[in-house]
Amino acid sequence: MSTAAPEGGTAAISQAGAEVRLSGVNKWFGDHHVLRDINLTVKPGEVVVLLGPSGSGKSTLCRTINRLETIDSGSVQIDGAEIPAEGKALAELRSEVGMVFQSFNLFAHKSVLENVTMGPIKVRGKSKREARELAEALLKKVGVVNQADKLPAQLSGGQQQRVAIARSLAMRPRVMLFDEPTSALDPEMITEVLDTMASLAKEGMTMIVVTHEMGFAREAADRVVFLADGAVVEENTPEEFFTNPQSDRAKDFLGKILNH
Amino acid sequence: MSYFDQFSRLFADYDVVGAFWVNIQLTFWAAVFAFLIGAVVALMRISPVPSLRLLGGAYVHIVRNTPLTILMVMAVLALWTQMHITLSTDFKQNFFNFAVAMLSIYHAAFVCEAIRSGVNTVPLGQAEAARSIGLGFLPTARLIIFPQAIRGAITPLGNALIALTKNTTVAAAASVAEASVMMKKMIEFDSDVIFAIFMTFALGFVIIVIPVGLITTWASRKWAVKR
Ligand SMILES: Nc1ncnc2c1ncn2[C@@H]1O[C@H](COP(=O)(O)OP(=O)(O)OP(=O)(O)O)[C@@H](O)[C@H]1O
Ligand SMILES: [Mg+2]
Numbered sequence: 001m002s003t004a005a006p007e008g009g010t011a012a013i014s015q016a017g018a019e020v021r022l023s024g025v026n027k028w029f030g031d032h033h034v035l036r037d038i039n040l041t042v043k044p045g046e047v048v049v050l051l052g053p054s055g056s057g058k059s060t061l062c063r064t065i066n067r068l069e070t071i072d073s074g075s076v077q078i079d080g081a082e083i084p085a086e087g088k089a090l091a092e093l094r095s096e097v098g099m100v101f102q103s104f105n106l107f108a109h110k111s112v113l114e115n116v117t118m119g120p121i122k123v124r125g126k127s128k129r130e131a132r133e134l135a136e137a138l139l140k141k142v143g144v145v146n147q148a149d150k151l152p153a154q155l156s157g158g159q160q161q162r163v164a165i166a167r168s169l170a171m172r173p174r175v176m177l178f179d180e181p182t183s184a185l186d187p188e189m190i191t192e193v194l195d196t197m198a199s200l201a202k203e204g205m206t207m208i209v210v211t212h213e214m215g216f217a218r219e220a221a222d223r224v225v226f227l228a229d230g231a232v233v234e235e236n237t238p239e240e241f242f243t244n245p246q247s248d249r250a251k252d253f254l255g256k257i258l259n260h
Numbered sequence: 261m262s263y264f265d266q267f268s269r270l271f272a273d274y275d276v277v278g279a280f281w282v283n284i285q286l287t288f289w290a291a292v293f294a295f296l297i298g299a300v301v302a303l304m305r306i307s308p309v310p311s312l313r314l315l316g317g318a319y320v321h322i323v324r325n326t327p328l329t330i331l332m333v334m335a336v337l338a339l340w341t342q343m344h345i346t347l348s349t350d351f352k353q354n355f356f357n358f359a360v361a362m363l364s365i366y367h368a369a370f371v372c373e374a375i376r377s378g379v380n381t382v383p384l385g386q387a388e389a390a391r392s393i394g395l396g397f398l399p400t401a402r403l404i405i406f407p408q409a410i411r412g413a414i415t416p417l418g419n420a421l422i423a424l425t426k427n428t429t430v431a432a433a434a435s436v437a438e439a440s441v442m443m444k445k446m447i448e449f450d451s452d453v454i455f456a457i458f459m460t461f462a463l464g465f466v467i468i469v470i471p472v473g474l475i476t477t478w479a480s481r482k483w484a485v486k487r
Contacts, residue, residue, distance in 0.1 A: 066392055088396065095394025105385035108485045109408050119393035122403065153486035164389075171393055 017045040017206030018079040018096075018174035020065060025074035027060060027230075034060050036231040038074070042175075045204040049217040049238070052227035053253055058210040061227065062177045065208065066097040078175060095123050098168030102180040104160040106152035112139065112163050113148040119171045131170075138166040142196050158189025162196055169200075176200065178209040194220075212257060214242065226250050266456035270446060279442040280464050286359055286428040286438060287468075291421055293364035298371025303401060305372065306379055316372070323369040331362040332433035352437075359431035363424060370420040378413025379405060383487075411483045418476025422469050439464060 020042040027035040034057045042048050050058045063069035064076055067083050067090060076083045078097070084090040106115050116135035120126040126134070139145040142162040144155070152160055161181055168176060178197065182190040194216045201207055201220045211217065217224055217238045224241040226234040228249040234241070245251045261269075270276065304316030323331075335358040339345045347357035382405055390400040410417070429440035439461055446457045 068388055068392065091391075091394045091396045093394075094392055097392070099389075099392040101385055101389065103383075103385050105383070105389035107386065107389065107404055108487050109411070118403065119395075122399055123394040151486060167389075167393065 016174070017204055019044050019077075020175055020206060020208065021075075021077045021080075022061075022064070023075050023077075025061075025064060025071050025076060027057075027064065027069065027071050034230045035064070035071070036229070038230075038232060040225060040232060042206055042208060044079075044206055046223065047201045047205075047207040047209065047221045048223050048225055049221040050208065050210045050225050050227060051212070051217070051241075051253070052233075056227040057230040058227055059179050060230075062099075062179050062208060062210055065175065065177055066094045066099055068099070091123070095119065095171045096174050098165075098171060098173035098176040100161070100164050100168060100176065100178045100181045102183050104152070104157070104164045104184070106160055106164055106167070108152055111149050111151060112144065112155065115152065115163060116167045116170050119167065123171065134170055135166070138169050139163070141169075142166045143192070156189060157185045158192045161185065161189075161193045165193075165196055165200075173205075175206045175208070178207065178211065180210050180212075182211065182213060214258075218242065226253070228253070261453070263456060266453040267460065270450065270453065270456060270460060273450070274442055274446065276439075276442065276460060276464070279437070279439040280468070282356075282436065282438040283425070283428040283431075284468065286356070286363060286431055286436070287421075287425045289360045290363035290367060290424055290428070293360065294367035294371050294420075294424065297364060297368035298375060299406070301368060301372040302375040302379070305376060306401070306405075308397060320369045320372055323366055324373075326366075328362070328366050328427055328430045329433050331366055332359065332430055335359075335362045336434050355435045356431075359428075359434040359436045362434065363427065363431065367420060367424045367427070370423065371417065374413045374416035374420050375406075375409055377416050378409035378411070381412030381485075382408045408485050411480075411485050414476050414480035414483060418472060418480070421472050421476075425469055425472065426465060 020040075022038050022040045025035055025038040026033070038061060040048075050061065052058050060069050064071050065078075065083075067076075067085075078093065083093055106112075107118065110118065113132065113135055116138060117128070117131035120131035120134055121128060136145055136148065139148055142165055144159050144162050144166070147155055147159060147163075152163070155163065181197070182193050185193065190213065194213060197207070197209070198216065198220045209216070209221070221238050223235060224238050225232055226241065226245075226247070226249070234245065234247045234250045236246075241250070242254065245254055301316045301319050304312040305320070307313060307316075336355070340354070340358065346354050347361065348354040386404055386408065387400055390404040395403065428438060431438050432441045432444075443457060443461045447454065450457065
């Protein structure tokens with residue numbers, strides 16, 4: 001039927017990626033300065049991997065982009081528009097910025113299918129049938145369509161995380177944020193999630209990914225941004241960053257994660 | 261006179277079942293309204309708006325720390341006698357409605373706290389995920405938090421229902437002819453069978469309350485949210 005999807009219908013489910021621009025972002029938790037004057041522009045369709053030691057502010061930075069975390073100064077813009085502070089406008093923006101969490105956070109009382117149709121129905125006002133068709137297509141894309149009627153707790157971690165990705169994609173986001181999406185997974189399930197993310201990257205999604213998976217960073221990322229103590233210390237292509245880190249902090253960090 | 265004869269006499273002279281039926285009706289209506297009010301107050305207490313949180317907190321602390329009897333007497337003496345507020349044109353129904361209103365207002369505070377304890381069983385990530393797909397505060401509360409919170413609150417809600425059932429006897433203070441009023445009448449006129457009288461009413465409440473406990477235990481297992 002379709003004439004627009006020559007590659008077999010899996011492509012073009014996502015929107016064209018948007019630009020994300022953080023300028024002079026500062027954030028404190030009490031006395032603790034957790035983001036220090038962050039300037040970071042992620043181009044449309046670019047995939048950026050955030051790296052850094054524990055507590056360096058990777059999660060916080062990620063969460064400022066859909067305002068799950070507020071900032072104390074500076075600005076966060078998506079396609080040139082400042083993130084609204086609150087209310088309906090903020091909810092609307094959040095619906096266009098997908099977020100995938102370390103702990104999946106699937107709605108525990110809803111079936112897999114309902115997890116994915118919730119946003120399209122309740123936020124986008126789609127009909128149940130339309131939402132169901134979209135959800136089934138996305139669940140198929142991430143390879144869990146045969147689990148659609150199960151509850152999240154009945155799925156493996158890897159399956160749950162892929163459902164979480166499908167739930168985000170159902171909103172047709174223009175940016176996707178991933179905060180350590182594979183850290184809670186058993187090793188044999190990591191690949192299936194990373195593969196899903198890599199295919200999303202190929203489709204032109206703007207992605208900001210916190211991960212320690214060097215393989216993914218080398219293969220799918222356009223850029224690595226290295227944070228330490230809440231500041232951007234170094235940024236480079238993955239190849240350059242891993243083979244030829246410039247700062248002592250990065251060298252130290254890479255030494256630790258590569259030698260364990 | 262054997263115990264059997266004593267009980268037969270009481271049941272023949274008095275409409276015991278009818279009296280307990282009043283308590284059951286009070287329980288039912290007060291449970292419905294207490295749940296609705298309690299849910300709204302719980303929503304206020306978890307809302308991002310500080311003034312609503314304050315108001316919700318004040319409600320719970322004031323109502324919970326006021327004896328129910330005082331609320332009942334106040335309803336009749338202050339609202340009805342003084343301010344001529346009526347909740348029904350029918351004389352008896354009016355007292356019944358006041359009793360339901362006061363029971364609801366009072367027990368809503370406990371329902372609120374039960375729901376809040378249920379909210380605490382819902383991981384923060386559930387709300388974050390809901391917000392991140394663009395659901396606002398109310399849809400997040402209604403679609404994601406409350407359904408899980410209620411399931412996590414079945415046991416404390418059941419306890420609140422049991423307390424409410426027993427507290428329907430306080431409606432006597434609002435001139436509602438429920439079981440405890442009948443008991444007082446029996447004690448006055450049939451004090452020779454006092455033990456049978458107490459047994460009748462103690463057992464009556466046990467018979468009403470035991471199923472509530474059994475059902476909540478069963479339901480809290482059946483509806484537990486699997487994580
Ligand atoms: N809600 C909070 N309240 C107070 N401090 C916080 C809060 N969240 C994070 N922090 C602090 O802010 C700093 C940055 O935290 P963040 O979670 O962003 O680090 P991270 O780089 O993601 O670390 P990890 O690799 O361990 O996930 C840490 O020192 C942390 O303790
Ligand atoms: Mg983190």
